[in-house]
Amino acid sequence: MALANENYLKTPEISYFDEIEKRVNAYKITHPNSKLIRLGLGDVTRPLPNEVIQAMHRAVDEMAHVETFKGYGPPQGYDFLIDKILKDYRTLGVTLDKESVFISDGAKSDIGNIGHVLGRDNIIAIADPVYPVYENATIMSGRAGIINEDDQKWSNIVYLTCTAKTNFLPELPNEKVDIIYLCNPNNPTGTVMNKAELKKWIDYAIEHQSIIVYDGAYQAYINEDDIPRSIYEIKGAKKVAIEIKTYSKSAGFTGLRCGYTIFPKELMVYTRMGDQVPLLELWSRRKTNYTNGVSYIVQRGAEAIYTRKGKQEIIEIVNYYLKNAAIIRQELRAMGYETYGGKSSPYVWFKIPDEQSSWKFFQQLLYDYKIIGTPGIVFGASGENYMRFTGFGSREDTIEAMNRLRKGY
Numbered sequence: 001m002a003l004a005n006e007n008y009l010k011t012p013e014i015s016y017f018d019e020i021e022k023r024v025n026a027y028k029i030t031h032p033n034s035k036l037i038r039l040g041l042g043d044v045t046r047p048l049p050n051e052v053i054q055a056m057h058r059a060v061d062e063m064a065h066v067e068t069f070k071g072y073g074p075p076q077g078y079d080f081l082i083d084k085i086l087k088d089y090r091t092l093g094v095t096l097d098k099e100s101v102f103i104s105d106g107a108k109s110d111i112g113n114i115g116h117v118l119g120r121d122n123i124i125a126i127a128d129p130v131y132p133v134y135e136n137a138t139i140m141s142g143r144a145g146i147i148n149e150d151d152q153k154w155s156n157i158v159y160l161t162c163t164a165k166t167n168f169l170p171e172l173p174n175e176k177v178d179i180i181y182l183c184n185p186n187n188p189t190g191t192v193m194n195k196a197e198l199k200k201w202i203d204y205a206i207e208h209q210s211i212i213v214y215d216g217a218y219q220a221y222i223n224e225d226d227i228p229r230s231i232y233e234i235k236g237a238k239k240v241a242i243e244i245k246t247y248s249k250s251a252g253f254t255g256l257r258c259g260y261t262i263f264p265k266e267l268m269v270y271t272r273m274g275d276q277v278p279l280l281e282l283w284s285r286r287k288t289n290y291t292n293g294v295s296y297i298v299q300r301g302a303e304a305i306y307t308r309k310g311k312q313e314i315i316e317i318v319n320y321y322l323k324n325a326a327i328i329r330q331e332l333r334a335m336g337y338e339t340y341g342g343k344s345s346p347y348v349w350f351k352i353p354d355e356q357s358s359w360k361f362f363q364q365l366l367y368d369y370k371i372i373g374t375p376g377i378v379f380g381a382s383g384e385n386y387m388r389f390t391g392f393g394s395r396e397d398t399i400e401a402m403n404r405l406r407k408g409y
Helices: 006-010 016-030 050-062 079-090 107-117 133-140 195-208 279-290 296-304 308-334 358-369 395-407
Strands: 101-104 124-128 157-161 179-183 211-215 241-246 259-262 268-270 276-278 339-341 347-351 386-390
Touching: 006 133, 016 358, 050 296, 050 308, 079 101, 079 259, 079 296, 101 107, 101 279, 107 133, 107 211, 107 241, 107 259, 107 279, 124 133, 179 195, 195 211, 268 279, 276 279, 308 339, 308 347, 308 386, 308 395, 358 386, 358 395
Parallel strands: 124 157, 124 179, 179 211, 211 241
Antiparallel strands: 101 259, 241 259, 268 276, 339 347, 347 386
């Protein structure tokens, strides 16, 4: 008899984002001619940079000739892309070893897969609200414990409650935790931790021999001087932090899938006997056994991002989305909404009027304004009574959505 991994049954049968689509589709059936504006999902809409397109065309042509054909690539990634990543880090004053960089098919995979090389008994800490994959990966790996039916929280997860009082930034836990997920800039709230705030987490991790899984998916959107673009800009971080980045939100790679994860040589984990083991070695073994790497064509496209023209095209894309977020933030504030984020992030987080539930307000936006947002409850219990809008739509739709809200549609 083949047995199931029953931990998978503990996660929702359909995701909250599937629930959003279910409700939207139900609306479309009864309102087939309505023009809906999507300010909900965190998917990009601008086309790929021209430099990326041209590089991928050249790579496709290479695959058509025996002399330049590429088969299996190195599991860690091609040197031509890793070298560009290392050079980019040096512009931040950060020096890394080539062996520390692993090309991935985007941040989401490695966020989930990191649990494969970490012990089952680690206590996990996640912010609330935050990107749902952190919690779901913990549940599916069998680390979450038992759910409390009253508040829907898991016994073995330490929830770092983020509220308006903390400016939606996580505070240090009172107890000892082993693995800490941090997202900076934060998804969904768009809030950011500065260097001093992040240093507190690094000091905590060093003291408790913990590991920080640092999700830097939105680092390209940072435009404030005191916000680090890498956790390794802060002294001591190499001893305690894995950094995960992606080209999805900066270069439009959501459909191509490419990013990278950093495992510094200094970062150690421990056996039950107390012996140190470089986490890099464990991850390298996993990569060698579980993947043949990201497509050569896609990696050539990612390499093009680091050219002079590629960098300029990325800046233009990021600034386009940031301008949308700025419009949303400014308009919502003018209408009296309490807002967060939207400055060094494409996300704007705002308080729902009259203490309405997130799903009720979602329905109101959909039916009264023809706007699709993301209910805050999707991201954790502390997200209730809040909503997330994104700047990833078109400029025209962003302006139209704000006009609809202002005029009452």
